[in-house]
Amino acid sequence: MKKHITLFLSLFLIVGVALAQNKGDVQKARTIPVAEIPVDPNVKVGKLSNGLTYYIRNNGKPEDKVELRLAVNAGSIMETERQLGLAHFMEHMNFNGTKNFQKNDLVDYLQSIGVKFGADLNAYTSFDETVYILPIPSDDPEKLEKGFQIIEDWAHNTTLSEEAIDGERGVVLEELRLRLGAEERMQRETLPKIMYGSRYADRLPIGTKENLENFSYDDVRDYYKTWYRPELMAVVAVGDLDVATMEQKIKDHFGKIPATTNGKTREDYQLPNHEETFIAIASDPEAAFSRVNVMYKDRKNAQPTITVDDYREGLVRNLFSQLINNRLGELRNSANPPFVFGFSFYGGTFARTKNAYQSIAQTSAEGQLDGLKALLMENERVKRFGFQQGELDRAKKSIIARLEKAYNDRDKVESGRIVGQYVNNYLEQEPIPGIEWEYGTTKRLLDGITIKEISDLINVFIHNDNRVITLTGPEKEGLTQVTENQVLALIKEVESADIKPYEDEAVRESLIEKLPAAGTIVSTTKNDALGTTTMTLSNGATVTIKKTDFKNDEVLFQAFSHGGTSLYSDEEIKATSLANGGITQAGIGGLSLTDMSKFMSGKIANVSPFLSNAAENFRGSAAPKDLEVLFQMVHLYFTDVNKDNEAYQSFVSKQKSFLGNLMANPNFYYQDKLGAKRNEGNPRYSGFPTPEKYDAADYDLAYKKFKERFADAGDFHFYFVGNVDEAQVAAFAKAYIASLPGLNSNESYIPTKFREKDAYEKFVVNRGADPKSSVSITWREETTYDDQKELAASALGEVLTIKLVEKLREEEGGVYGVGARGSLSKITFTDFDFSISFPCGPENVDKLVAAALAEVEKIKKEGVTPEDLAKVKETYLVARKEQVKTNRFWMSNLLNLDQEDRDPSYILDYEKRVNALTAEAIQKIAQEYLDENYFLAILMPEEK
Structure with missing residues (x-):
């Protein structure tokens, strides 16, 4: 199709020029039609008789899913003085009661089919538009029908009851509270000049506190009635479903909306010119x-x-x-x-x-x-x-x-x-x-x-x-x-300055000037269950390949070797932790970062080495055609990392500029104090970076230790996932990896000795002028590991998030967002980590902390409802169905198998483990770990 379109356009332009020349009439030549950009033949664009526009496209990735959007061509710019903030408020109200979904029923239903509020289900409002986002399963006719019913309700069936409006005021006011701070205050000063003379200067979508507290019910109803009209809307449906079915759904649901008569004109508001x-x-x-x-x-x-x-x-x-x-x-x-x-x-x-x-x-x-x-x-x-x-x-x-x-x-x-x-x-x-x-x-x-x-x-x-x-x-x-x-x-x-022309210096054409002597592949094994091929190289290095068809032009790369900075002394880690980030800023193979940027023109490949607490690592990606460049960069990071004090000082200068006033921000200050408190007694904790710490960092030592950590390629495991050619990877592996030194070091990491206190503590930080607070409740404990316990800990976080949203947001109206998260880590010790966090008003901290802990106690005593357990399971299974068809999933999980010494069943039996998850297992995790020994951290504004 591409060739036909391009040929058509070329002929069209040639004919147009010929006609103009033959007639010799410039005026007539101007009447010849101009070649317009075509519409992709893969998308069907239509318009209903009531004026609603629709776009439909069949797309099979991911399977069994349709992405729905409702776009409303109206935003905060359309508000009257009485409606400031109500375009955005209206967006909220569409999740709080419609003709077919009573308050909370919509979110509750979508959670039951694996659609997460916030992560999947969402919306946004800007100056000129409001857009609603809904992914929906396409393999179940009932779920599909309800999905289209939801976006139809958003378009014209919102109930806007007085109770729901009053209930949502608190949530939106909390969202406004989140935006308070230095950036918001400075924007209030600069926006009138940036958007001089225009309506945009005083129509920020969030609105004003005064209006959100005091608007009448009719104000928001009037906005909805005035601007949510079919001729100002578009429905977009893209996904794994035939076009005819999606088109019929749109016609059935949106064709019955009456056409507007005498609707208010949707103006395009201007930004006036100014001489100054x-x-x-x-x-x-x-x-x-x-x-x-x-x-x-x-x-x-x-x-x-x-x-x-x-x-x-x-x-x-x-x-x-x-x-x-x-x-x-x-x-x-x-x-x-x-x-x-x-x-x-x-x-x-x-x-x-x-x-x-x-x-x-x-x-x-x-x-x-x-x-x-x-x-x-x-x-x-x-x-x-x-x-x-x-x-x-x-x-x-x-x-x-x-x-x-x-x-x-x-x-x-x-x-x-x-x-x-x-x-x-x-x-x-x-x-x-x-x-x-x-x-x-x-x-x-x-x-x-x-x-x-x-x-x-x-x-x-x-x-x-x-x-x-x-x-x-x-x-x-x-x-x-x-x-x-x-x-x-x-x-x-500047206008009168003596400025020299830019000097464009040429860069050599080869990344590696002298190719190394190639190594060999000693053995090759296959894992049919995982679909991988693993090669052992002559220097001891291991290369694992997983060929996929998820992307045609993508190869992901990662590598690791146990050890990392855990092998540094306490003094060495403090001296080098900040300097480590500057090592790669000098470039490789004698080429600076500027040289590398020029060399990489037209190539798609990137590699980043980095040190973590437990490993030496690489991360990168490439188009298949540029995979050799990736291998060459890996080779140079092992053998020829530049050492350049000038480049390092440039890095330090930028970092110091970035960090110079960071602690003036209440949130950064809070995180700094919180990190220091939780790491009391940890000799390896270096704290939040500061300009002074960068001055004290030891580049020479960091470079030396980096070279030591990457001296032995033989204990590295390299992974390539994507559209890889096994023979090509084998050839590159022999040339660029097997040729690297193998020292048989076979190092392991040293387990972390420090443990946070397992005791109740309340830690309050007073910082900031705005009336806003942040709360974090954390449980951490060393424990024993098993896969099902890890899954139950994660599920507990999902269940508790559902309950906290219901209680703190929907019932109390005290937060905009709230979440809980549970995890179990195997590196470098088995660590249970569970947290609840939310921002709120200072006056509500004690009440909301008590409410959050009450929800924890309720799960401990009463357990998890079958409905909530089903929601979490469905969310996991729906997400897994998509994730397993991505290169990113396989890369992270293959790496995880080796780094944490897991059995392949950890990947292969996931669905079985999810289906085996019980309410009792989740309750047991809560009872065992969510005890009275939690760390309560609170950011409060400064006392006046």
Whole structure:
């Protein structure tokens, strides 16, 4: 299909040009139709007589599941002054009673079929839209019917009872409470300038506390009646079901909604132009990070991408972003980086009607002007000298490589990753041509895109009007705040600065300059039950392969060797823990990170070595075509990691900038104090990173220990999962892994000696100006291990979460979110860990802690209801059915089998273990471990 579409478009354009030339009439040539971007033939787009739009696509991954979306083309921008926050409040109300599902019945039903509230079932509200998310099984006609009934109810059957509205006020107010803090306060100062003169400046979706407390029942009912109309809605259904069945479901459920008569006009609210440069500077004592943002808003309204020419313009802008961001990435990795990170892009703003070019950076608290100057200078450098051909060639390779990967995997994409593009097509008119068209058309168009037209974009992007410069960051003693005059002076300084052209240095073509002498494969075994092949190499290393057909263009890679930092002395681990992260920042094989970025243009492969407490590790992935590059990187990380003090200091500089004001944030401060408290007496605990600790870190020792840890490849186990060719992996393994030193060290990790106190303790931290608290209740205990106990501990967390949501959120209205989690770990000792956590108002802490503990006691005394046990089992089984068809699942579980010395039945008998799980086993876990010896940690605001 791709070839036919591409050929058609090429002929269309050729004919158009010929007609214009033959007639010699420019005016007439303009009347020739412009080639439009087609709609993917795999999706059916339709419209009901009442105006509702629908999108349907059959997609078999994952099996037996359909992703449903209800998109409403209305959000907070449509609210009246009496309705501030009610677009978002209405979203909540759709989960609190409809014609066919009374309050809580909807969530209760969906949990019973394995759909988790929050993780699967969800919704969001923004300025211009509200979208509801519902995955539903497609292999059961009754469940499928109820799924469509649910989204129909959301569209026009919400009951909005007074009791339900009042019950949800507390939940939404708690969500608003969560957003309080430095970022929210600074946004209130900067948004009026960013969105100057527009309705967007005072229509944040969360609304205001005053209005959420005081709005009338009719206010929210009026919003629902006014904006939830069929001509402002789209239903999207993508999944493992035939198109005809899904289309009939949509017609049956949504065709009966009456068409609107005399409906209020849905306006597109504008973002006005302004001649001035607005400078918005906001600071806050609790701000953890410093940021700068330069925004150049377009003078004209945003236009949809409709034609092939529009698509080509988008490619040009995409290439511009890649080129400027490659340069900013080099600055980030320079000896004295001006920012922690920096990037530029052209795209949307808060206002749907306006796009902008933006350059953004995170800096140190003292380095905002330096970061801003770096952004302005790089834009100015492009303006004066443009980009260079070598930069463009690499960017084009990268674009094609990414599209090729997507094209190769076009029949293996999960429905959840497809459905969003159809929602965006309805709401934003984003094109949906399909990857076949996009891949073919991009390849055809890229060759004709020149360095000049990309470079010339800077003159369109940057202008003195419609410019907003925003600086946000901490407010503290000794820190002088940037002023508006300083920013204006900096703009003039950059405009007249002596700037040199960018120098594009070439990089060698080979990653490894001298190939090592290959090793051999000593033996090969197969595990038919797991579907794996394991090779033992001549140096002792082990390589396990699992070939799958889950993705066409994906190979996942991991490796480990027992030992890790557990083999370090107490002094060594404290001296190196922070420095370890900087080792790979120097690059490998004599190539810097910038060199590596250039070398990897057009290649899809990545490898990261890292040290954990119990192991030396690798993690990475590659497209099959670039698997040899992955092997080469692994080889170099063993043999030729660069040691570069300048690169390390660049890393330290960025880390210190990032951490400089972290403790001003109440949540980070709380976590720091909590970690220190729970690790009292632990000689190996190094605590939260700080700039001072980075200054004290020992790079030389860290590098030495890293080389020691990766000196013996012979006790590593390497895993490859995905579309792997066994013969190819064998050849690469002999060349790049078997050739590594094997020292027969066969090390193991040293078990952790420290244990947290198993006794009741209450720990309160007072921090922060806002009326918000955080609660954590934790039980930890050393125990014996078995698989069924681990499953029961996890299930206890799921059951308790259900009960806590019912009690603390739905009944008390005291929290927005609450969760419980239980686990059993085998490394480096068998550790039972169970926690309950939730944010809330300070005035409700004691009441909600008591309520949470009461739910624990209720399970201990009365056990788990059959209904709740069935919900948890169904959730596990539904999730497993999907997970087992992913490379990620098999990689993590194969690794886990070896790291924790488990039997393969741990994977293979999972469904049997879930079905064997009993209410009594869960109750027993609660009775045995959830005793009076818990650690209660509470974050409270500072006392005034």
